[in-house]
């Protein structure tokens with residue numbers, strides 16, 4: 001995969017920019033223009049997190065595929081997308097978007113001899129990432145329900161609970 | 173999964189298009205997905221308060237059981253409010269859609285949902301205003317940006333106006349000072365006219381109206397809670413401490429949010445107040461009826477806020493105190509600072525507050541006669557009236573969240589920081605754009621802090637959590653302090669999700685830990701953590717900032 005990796009490294013900034021744009025375009029049009037402005041890390045946490053973390057993922061894809069680092073980066077993005085207006089598949093789809101982002105830059109190069117094999121190897125790395133993204137999504141959702149249970153329990157453990165006529169909260 | 177999310181065969185065959193279709197914001201249809209909205213008010217709460225249209229319903233049901241002439245009721249209420257509140261009329265008219273507020277709302281930043289942009293949130297109401305109350309709109313309708321008030325528009329109001337925490341961050345950035353929080357307040361009043369309110373507002377309201385506090389704690393229960401705390405303090409310090417209740421002729425009436433004496437982690441701050449007052453020998457009293465500083469009425473309507481607030485002065489009068497002191501609470505202070513004086517004042521029967529310990533005159537509270545506990549305590553520290561050992565908080569690496577109401581609502585920015593720097597050695601500020609006037613809301617205020625609404629809260633709380641994560645990663649911060657009861661109740665869940673390893677605490681918890689009391693015997697903080705000793709044993713790092 002050495003040759004392809006060199007090209008991927010050379011085109012890194014263009015590919016990352018395209019990948020980022022594709023991800024942010026999954027948000028409604030009026031919002032995506034704001035999310036694309038990542039100059040202010042704290043004023044635009046969603047855009048900035050995506051932009052920072054996909055770069056780390058990209059480096060891992062071209063590097064050692066360190067599973068710890070990959071997990072942390074994926075988790076940072078997935079945590080956000082799993083509480084937003086997305087279905088499970090929409091939440092993890094951003095991983096696959098790297099394929100189109102990279103293809104757009106390297107389509108010509110792939111015609112060279114031996115490159116297709118490299119590309120297939122690279123694609124399978126992306127697929128691995130996607131599978132981890134599913135795990136991370138499942139984790140996040142589980143965490144949300146755990147936290148909800150904990151919060152309910154915390155309320156139930158209020159000091160002097162039995163004395164204070166806890167109001168009956170609405171039920172579904 | 174919603175049906176319309178299943179891909180059509182031709183989409184699958186053609187590869188995937190991830191970009192959502194461009195949607196006309198005029199389209200009001202919203203989907204009520206579990207985890208993203210609050211349950212509706214129960215009939216019993218509404219009946220108790222004498223509010224309209226009590227019935228069993230939930231927002232995700234098709235039929236909201238609205239009164240037959242609901243449109244007429246809402247439009248009439250709209251018209252009345254335009255005449256009564258000048259600011260409301262002005263806010264409806266003057267927005268130039270410059271967009272300066274668009275990306276300033278934490279719900280927008282966390283969700284990416286354009287209708288959470290303050291300008292569009294307000295537009296939900298403004299479009300109906302244009303349609304029905306402007307000459308242009310009446311003739312041109314949609315062309316003039318007007319929308320008819322339909323059931324779908326009403327549901328959209330409910331969805332998005334119960335997705336605004338009335339935090340006022342957007343107003344800081346608006347060149348015209350348009351306060352979307354006040355627009356939300358008006359919208360909620362209109363929704364309330366036809367019984368479209370949420371349970372986590374009306375049930376606490378009903379309780380508060382009945383017993384004086386949100387949980388419906390009766391006087392004997394209140395007394396038990398205080399005694400329970402005094403027992404705990406005895407176990408922790410070896411000191412027998414008193415806390416007067418309904419003591420006539422005390423100098424000061426002390427009012428706290430009820431969560432302070434029953435919820436975790438508020439309770440540790442409550443222990444801090446009790447220890448402090450004991451140490452300085454303050455002549456104060458609690459009241460069993462003014463047993464709640466918080467005022468959920470603010471999240472419902474002006475009238476309700478006034479009704480609940482009235483007990484503060486009423487109890488001050490009954491107990492014949494000189495002035496009022498208030499605990500760590502958010503919306504309580506919004507009401508006290510911005511509305512109490514005109515709602516239920518002037519409190520001429522009270523005296524201008526003077527600290528009996530330092531002699532400081534609290535000029536800022538000249539009119540309301542109510543002083544914030546952080547003003548009171550920082551004044552004590554400034555005059556060296558208490559002995560503090562900040563090393564006792566060395567196990568905490570602390571940051572401070574400016575809660576929206578004390579920070580933006582009343583400008584209480586320096587006092588909490590002054591206290592923190594005096595009671596602990598490791599204090600780190602979060603980044604500039606996320607604190608003080610520009611602080612990010614917890615995402616759970618204004619009645620939205622329920623477990624059923626958790627996903628929405630996690631969205632709205634993300635910008636705040638993101639800044640906490642920064643100081644957690646950079647300085648190992650492990651305690652997020654704040655001075656708001658809602659924050660203390662809801663930030664723990666936010667931290668669990670976004671920044672595990674960070675706990676939440678009160679400023680007066682750290683004050684209580686650091687306070688060296690005469691005759692005390694203690695080696696743990698209020699949570700039972702052992703004190704870990706002087707800074708020599710600690711990693712050397714600056715006290716200051718990022």
Ligand code: SF4
Pocket residue numbers: 266267268269270271272273274290291345346347348349350
């Ligand atoms: S900043 Fe003010 S004037 Fe500009 S769009 Fe927002 S509300 Fe309107």
Ligand code: SF4
Pocket residue numbers: 276277278279288289290293335336337338339340341342343352353356613
């Ligand atoms: S008041 Fe706060 S929650 Fe409401 S629109 Fe403005 S920034 Fe958003």
